Each structure stands twice: as C-alpha cells, then as structure tokens.
Amino acid sequence: MLKSAELPDCCYPNQPILICPSCPTPKHSLYLSNLDDQKFLRFSIKYLYLFKKSVSLDCLKYSLSKVLVDYYPLAGRLRATSEDDQKLKVDCNGEGAVFAEAFMDITAEEFLELSKKPNRSWRKLLYRVEALSFLDVPPLVVQVTNLRCGGMILCTAINHCLCDGIGTSQFLHAWAHITGKPNLDLPITPFHSRQVLKPRSPAQINFSHPGYTRTNPKDNTHMDIVKFLQSQPLVPTSLIFTTSHILQLKRQCVPSLKCTTFEALASHTWRSWVRSLDLSPSLNAKLLFSVNIRKKLIPEIPQGFYGNGFVLGCAQANAKDLVSANLHHVVRLVQQAKSVLNDDCIRSMVDLLEDKTVKTDLSTSLVISQWSKLGLEDLDFGEGQPLHMGPLTSDIYCLFLPVIGDSDAVRVLVSMPEGIVEKFEFYMKEFLDKEDNKDGNGYHEEDNGLI
Incomplete structure (x- = not known):
C-alpha cells in the first residue's frame, strides 16, 4: 500500500502524439458566443476517471480519431479575432488533440483510498502542455495512465470556451460509444453553430445582472x-x-x-x-x-x-x-x-x-x-x-x-x-x-x- 497521499511519478514510454480526425473535416473559423469567450471560462475542465480494467490504447486512439470527425472544433485551435483581440474564435484546422500514454506504479484500490480528496500530486495524471498562453494549449488534452493492477486512469482537459458540462459529457459519451460500438451511429449529433446566441444590434440591456x-x-x-x-x-x-x-x-x-x-x-x-x-x-x-x-x-x-x-x-x-x-x-x-x-x-x-x-x-x-x-x-x-x-x-x-x-x-x-x-x-x-x-x-x- 502507498505510504502517503502523494502519487508516484508517471512513466511515459512514448512522447505524446496528436490525434487528428480520421477523415477530412470542415476548415473554417467557428464563431464563439459571448457566453463562450467570457474571461471567467478561460480554463480547461479537467476530469479524472478510474477504471478497474484498462482499454486498449490503440482502440482509444482509433475511436478518438473517429469521434473528432463530428467534434472537429476540439481538434482545432483557439485564436483571437482580427477585429478584437479580446474576442475569441476557433480555427477549425484539424490539427489534432494531444494524447499521452503513461504508466503509474499504483493499483486501483490504492487510488480509491485517496480518492475522497484530490491533492496536488494528481496533476501528474494529466500531461502538461508547454505553452506561452492559454490560447496555445490545444482544446483537448488526454492522458491514459495504465496501472499495476491492469486498471487505468483517464484524464481529460476540455477547453471551457468550447463547451459546458453538458457538452463535455456529450463528447465523452460519444467517444465511449464509438470505442465500444464502432459500427453504430452516435446517439446525439453535435450542433456547433452558436448564431442563436449572437448579441442584438442595438444592444437591449433591460435587466440588472448582479452576477456581473x-x-x-x-x-x-x-x-x-x-x-x-x-x-x-x-x-x-x-x-x-x-x-x-x-x-x-x-x-x-x-x-x-x-x-x-x-x-x-x-x-x-x-x-x-x-x-x-x-x-x-x-x-x-x-x-x-x-x-x-x-x-x-x-x-x-x-x-x-x-x-x-x-x-x-x-x-x-x-x-x-x-x-x-x-x-x-x-x-x-x-x-x-x-x-x-x-x-x-x-x-x-x-x-x-x-x-x-x-x-x-x-x-x-x-x-x-x-x-x-x-x-x-x-x-x-x-x-x-x-x-x-x-x-x-x-x-x-x-x-x-x-x-x-x-x-x-x-x-x-x-x-x-x-x-x-x-x-x-x-x-x-x-x-x-x-x-x-x-x-x-x-x-x-x-x-x-x-x-
């Protein structure tokens, strides 16, 4: 058993790679609404999953490349617009999501003992992308860490400017669906346009908004x-x-x-x-x-x-x-x-x-x-x-x-x-x-x- 709450270091057998969509995707700039590009949301939602049994890394990479065809903005990059450097857009260029594979000398049971409260050493479970700014970090970063017992820990960082909690759940379930049932269509097709949330011209601010x-x-x-x-x-x-x-x-x-x-x-x-x-x-x-x-x-x-x-x-x-x-x-x-x-x-x-x-x-x-x-x-x-x-x-x-x-x-x-x-x-x-x-x-x- 572990002697402390500190996790051991991860071993990376290979350098992280970029997973690109498995077939060509639309190349365009995706408009982000005012709800998307708030400064309050300029971070990544970081999830941690512990599974008793690992899934083949090749299967996960293949299914991720397939799901990124539908969820292609996650394979793009955030940019500031030319008109306003405080306004963001997504350059849908198919550049790819970061995928890191690792091993940690720990069992699922040992991790469960620690799982009630996160601690700083958990950060080892997600590959840190060296970047000059928030915009330079790819919208999707994944690390799969295999464990000594045959289990795995899956960590994902999904840029909050692209989606909310409902959207992250929708994407993760789509990825899991393609992994387990590669020949079946997705249960939900993502809808990427945000035009319905465009501001009005002229603006009509008819309410007080105490949260701002x-x-x-x-x-x-x-x-x-x-x-x-x-x-x-x-x-x-x-x-x-x-x-x-x-x-x-x-x-x-x-x-x-x-x-x-x-x-x-x-x-x-x-x-x-x-x-x-x-x-x-x-x-x-x-x-x-x-x-x-x-x-x-x-x-x-x-x-x-x-x-x-x-x-x-x-x-x-x-x-x-x-x-x-x-x-x-x-x-x-x-x-x-x-x-x-x-x-x-x-x-x-x-x-x-x-x-x-x-x-x-x-x-x-x-x-x-x-x-x-x-x-x-x-x-x-x-x-x-x-x-x-x-x-x-x-x-x-x-x-x-x-x-x-x-x-x-x-x-x-x-x-x-x-x-x-x-x-x-x-x-x-x-x-x-x-x-x-x-x-x-x-x-x-x-x-x-x-x-």
Whole structure:
C-alpha cells in the first residue's frame, strides 16, 4: 500500500502524439458566443476517471480519431479575432488533440483510498502542455495512465470556451460509444453553430445582472473574498450527502415551500460558507450557480448544441441576513434568482457581455457548478463503468459531484484555507444532529410533493 497521499511519478514510454480526425473535416473559423469567450471560462475542465480494467490504447486512439470527425472544433485551435483581440474564435484546422500514454506504479484500490480528496500530486495524471498562453494549449488534452493492477486512469482537459458540462459529457459519451460500438451511429449529433446566441444590434440591456460587474481596478472599497482565500494555502473538503441527508434538509422548508435537491443543498452550502468565513455583517454575499438555458430561449437551442448553453444565476443577501436566516428563506433567494432567467433576461445578459469591460463578479461570491446530474459517472468504454469520477484538482469554486453507486447522493467538494475547513464542515453537518430525533415521525418525501 502507498505510504502517503502523494502519487508516484508517471512513466511515459512514448512522447505524446496528436490525434487528428480520421477523415477530412470542415476548415473554417467557428464563431464563439459571448457566453463562450467570457474571461471567467478561460480554463480547461479537467476530469479524472478510474477504471478497474484498462482499454486498449490503440482502440482509444482509433475511436478518438473517429469521434473528432463530428467534434472537429476540439481538434482545432483557439485564436483571437482580427477585429478584437479580446474576442475569441476557433480555427477549425484539424490539427489534432494531444494524447499521452503513461504508466503509474499504483493499483486501483490504492487510488480509491485517496480518492475522497484530490491533492496536488494528481496533476501528474494529466500531461502538461508547454505553452506561452492559454490560447496555445490545444482544446483537448488526454492522458491514459495504465496501472499495476491492469486498471487505468483517464484524464481529460476540455477547453471551457468550447463547451459546458453538458457538452463535455456529450463528447465523452460519444467517444465511449464509438470505442465500444464502432459500427453504430452516435446517439446525439453535435450542433456547433452558436448564431442563436449572437448579441442584438442595438444592444437591449433591460435587466440588472448582479452576477456581473465592470472592470474598475481603482475600486478597493470592499473585501475581495477570492483574493483573501487564494492568498492562503487551500485544502479540499469533501462531504457526501445521502438521500436521507438531503431529505432532512428539505424538511426544513416544509410545508410551505417545494424545492429541488440542488436548491436545498446549494442554499445550505452557501449559508455554511458565509458562516465559516466570519464576514462583515453588511457585506453583500453572492451565490453564483450555473443554469442550463437550452430550453429557456425562444426558439429553443437545437438538440446536441455543443457550446456554452448556460448562464449564471445570482442570489444575494448581506452576510448578517444569511447567517441569521433559516434555510427556507435562503432557498427562496435561490429560487428567485432562477425564476428571472427567461428568454428576455438571458438575451439581455448576452448583450451586456458584448462589453468586454464586464466580468463575472467573483469578489464576494461562492460559485457552485453541478456535475452530479450530467451522466458523467456512467461513462463506459466497453470494460465497465468507472470506480471513481471527479475533478483532477479542487479549487475555491464548489462542485456538486456524483457518487458512484448512488445516483441520488451528492458529494460537495470545495477548497478552503486550513483554518476555516473545520468550521465549514461543522456548519455543513450541524443540521444532522438536530434532525436525529425526528426520524420516527412518519414523514415521507413523496407525501409532500417535493421534487
């Protein structure tokens, strides 16, 4: 067994290669919408999968070359447009995705022991592309690491400017589908055009958008929580909420309020985060969370849309109110933030983002991204579903992750300064002690119409 949480080094038997589409693909510049090329999204989504049994490297390379025919922008390169160096496009040139193969002297069981909390040594599991800037990193980087036991770890880095979580899941499932069933058509054909999300001319900004602010480097009048957090060593905290735990949270909103699992857990996490940070009572704290807009626009975005089809909902309240409020009140704030996101509001947001001085307001915000309902944990390349699925690294942004083997449970992962983690975990679990004596009251979720 491993003597520490530090992973051994990877051995690379060969230099990484570029995997190009297996047949010619369209050569053109792909327009990126204002939702795609926000500075907030200029990073790669990094997934880590652990499989009990490895898949042939040749099969994975061959199927990747085939799936890149349909998902050809991932084989291209990001560029700044000639008209505006802050506006990005994709040069669909078929240059290829980076594919690295490696070996690590570890077993799947040993990795599972470590899998509750990522640590910095996990970065060894994804090949680091030497690049001068974010634009020089290929949109898709893959590393397959074979293990001593015959298992494998698959890590992927997919540029967020090209797609969101739904799109990454769609691509990974397409790749797995072609690997296991090479002669069958893809279940979903990707739709690459983003014209439906073009801004209007003239712009019609008819709503306030509290999740955004204009760049003003001279404004130092309020605390920047992100800078405060990032100025300290961060450690990940990982908490699993079972179906029973989530039901206990929802009970706090009964009988007058129906709420979803996400609304209840996001509200509870936001409140616990604010409580643990001991913020100034008058500070305006925000919760930013992704909302899928594919069915909210008129007309609806086409099926298979392969771009960023989400906006950030923004709930806000001063810290004093959040700390003193009950969960019912906080859930209402989250629901109100979701309810305003109709077609008019979303298009107003797209128009607002045409102004490149506008940026996501992270200064006093907790950002939550939900990975737990995207089907990411169901990925199967022909040798069975993963033993573990999660991010390669943990950050101050909070992830709601799937729990392998329990589709209704959620794992909450976020990194915080070491001196704050214990308080945050206490507030996150505090309600369980209070509810322990209420389990025998005959309450059933379905009786109360909760979602």
